[in-house]
Amino acid sequence: MARQLTGRYAAAKRIALAAMDVATDERDALIAGHVVGDDELEREVRWMLEAIERTHTATLxxxxxxxxxxxxxxxxxxxxxxxxxxxxxxxxxxxxxxxxxxxxxxxxxxxxxxxxxxxxxxxxxxxxxxxxxxxxxxxxxxxxxxxxxxxxxxxxxxxxxxxxxxVQGQRIDEWCDARAMPLNERIALFLKVCDAVEFAHRNLVIHRDIKPANILVTADGTPKLLDFGIARIIEEGGQVLATATAAHALTLAYASPEQIEQQPLTTAADVYSLGVVLYQLVAGRRPYQHLVTPHLLSNAIVGGQVTAPSRSLRELPAEENQPRRRIPADIDAIVLKALRRQVSERYASVAEFAQDLRYYLARRPVKARRGRQWYRLRRFAQRNRWPLTAAGMVLLAVLAGLTASLLALVQTRAAQRLAEQRQHDLERMVDFQQSMLQSVDIDAMGHAMIRGERALVLARLGDPAGQAIDRAQLDQAFAGIAASGPARDALDTYVVSHALARLDKDFADAPLLAADMRQSLARVLLTIGSYGHAAEELRRVVQVRRRRLPAGDAALLSARIDLGEALYRGGQPDQAAQIYDSTLPAAGALPLTDPLHVAALSGRARVLAAQGQLKQALERQEALYARLAPQLPATDERVLRLRRDRVETLTQLGQRDRARAELEQLVPLYRQTFGINDPETLATTLTLATLLYSQDNEYERSLALAQDVAQIRQRRLGADHPATLQARALAASNEVRLALDPTTMAQVHERLDAIIQGYRRVLGPDNPHTLDAMNDMVRLLSKQDRYDEAIAMERAILAGRSRTLGPDHFSTLYARGSLASLLCENGQYAEASTQGEQVLAALRRQLGEDHPMTLATYDLVGRIDAGAGRWAQARDAHAKALEGRARTLGDTDAHTIESASRLYVTLLKLRDTEAARRVLDTYLQPVIAMKPDTLNAGMRSVREEALAAVGK
The missing domain is CATH 3.30.200.20 (Phosphorylase Kinase; domain 1)
Incomplete structure (x- = not known):
């Protein structure tokens, strides 16, 4: 009996597999030919086929x-x-x-x-x-x-x-079908689902399993999105990387091609799944529903040949399409755009997908059919059907008596259209010229000009008799020239200023048009860095518009905002504050998401930060972001700049943990929005790398990011461009921290010396960037036990800081503290103590007790006292540093453990074993218990210091 059942199962399986790859209308004949009247075998075959078909909508x-x-x-x-x-x-x-x-x-x-x-x-x-x-x-x-x-x-x-x-409700498709909902009502309901998915995307979550079974509609008509069991957080670059936890977890009929191919996913995967759901809502069936095997279905999805919903609906049998619905061409276009095979050809976001559906409901042209003139005219007529009908009746009624007037009206309208076309062409030309000039890389152009001039001078000075040219003297002469200066002067003098001089003559009879063009040219001046000239031209624009336009006019408001930006960038924050304050009443009357509203409020906050009012600036930035974030996509340029402003404010306030958390989200958004080669993306990435280096000791990751930026900038700008040198210098800083063996230190020494020489050539010996690179060289010399050279270089750095910044500037105090640390390590405790106490007093006065730099200096003073054998004073200083760092950074922060290790050793020297035991149990034992292979280089070093302190 068992053999008989096994044979029947095998036979049924062979017939079912053969039927899987034939069309549905041929399947009955194939099955009948194989079972030859065996009813039991036929039931077994059909059961297997039904099980296979269910895999279309089951989660794998x-x-x-x-x-x-x-x-x-x-x-x-x-x-x-x-x-x-x-x-x-x-x-x-x-x-x-x-x-x-x-x-x-x-x-x-x-x-x-x-x-x-x-x-x-x-x-x-x-x-x-x-x-x-x-x-x-x-x-x-x-x-x-x-x-x-x-x-x-x-x-x-x-x-x-x-x-x-x-959620007590029905699947969205069943809910719509049960109520025989019209097309527009189905779309309105679907838009609510889009809002929920877009909210998840703004929070960096991709659902990855959107289907009708995961969308339930409650009795009051509210759709609810369910089941985030295979959802994932968007990683760096805007993608979800494939993981073992969900490499094949998908619902085949609603999966995107990239899900089936197991490619890295973006929010475009959810756009595709939403497209399938919309297809089903409007057509009553899914794409490829006629395919009954997973193999055929997967191939069809990856192939990307989708039948339009309207055609799919027409192909249904009459009894399945009653009453027969009509699907407009706009909906066909929208659905097919969402279901494109290539991610780049779909809607860029769910918000853009939803916007096109809203355009359809409002009878406006949809993006999916953009560029078809007759289509746009037809949509205009549909939107204005009744006004156009009424106008037509009036025209018919008076046609006989107003023939002449009508002809005149036609001529007037033709002239108006011609004027509008010419105005449109003029605006396009001005926009093109403005964008072309604004896209010029002033620094790259300036360096190219200087290199050309240097080569020309070398050629002219070449001596036929073979005498050598003093290249060092020539390099020093060219180093004194700011690279961007020649390029900026050339563009300002020979392009922009020339155009401005023509305005007063050629547009004397059109002052408002002249003001429009003057503002466009002033924005070019802002971009190339001619801030003073830009402010001068924008004041003239404001004067003209103030005389001829109402007080709240948007054009007047725009000119004032640009003027405030020019004054802010030109280093005049007090004047900029007055201008921005004058814009706030008019800007406040605009919608929150209006670009002028956002520009006025965010600009005023930037000026507050420039005036030193950092807490007030942060409060305004956070309040504005809290209102904007729910209404604009995370990749909106206004939102990105506001968040970048907030990072700079947080960094200046010493809240680097919050600044880093913000940057971790911003870097992938900048890459997604502008691309990895964009200057703003590179600057944001380098800011994150700097925080990783200076705040969290994550030298390996900081090194990788800095090297990526350096490579891109070197390709675009050259090796000696200041921006390239900045990225190379940060990479070298990390290499100094990570270098352990003599061979590696020698290689890093060579690279760092080349960077210092490049800075000296391009920016001069006292430039802050040059001195920062010398700081890294000092650290490297110390690791090589070359203290005499390190101290001599640190004294040169301190002299340069004092000359350019003054004795009490933060950077000068940092250099003095570094000198004190080197003197301590070299055993020169008397001078080290004098320098350290001077730095500590200045930092307490300027930055307060809890600033990271103040706490680091307490730790430095403790090390100096310990080296000199003043153990009681060392205990007090290390205890002060530990208390502040534990309170502001946490018990397990690398800096906190560093202070704890030093205090522990000091307490043992003083034979205060009880206090030493408390430090050991609270701070050192937890970090000693950590596994070394799970720590970054900075934390491994701190753990090793803790082990050395307790004698392990």
Missing amino acids: PFAPVAAAPDLSGHQAQATAPRNYRILRVLGEGGMGMVYLAERCDEGFSQQVALKFLHAAAEGSPILHERFSQERRLLARLEHPGIARLLDGGVMDSGRPFLAMEY
């Missing part, structure tokens, strides 16, 4: 799970966590079971959806990680269109659970 991979126990009685109650009482099963997925449960807590009762892993899945680390990921993602998503996470954790048995908002 399928994992065998144990049968769910009956959870309606005491057994179910015993498995429920905390104060939950399970009522009934709601559903089952590839990862777990979902139950309707009631939460009873101190008289409070609430129905929730309680989710557990399958019993058979509890042993899978992959599914455990996906379950934990779902909880983390839901915890950061608070939106009316997303089912909320209410509770979660682990039961006493170790089994994880999630308690989510219970």
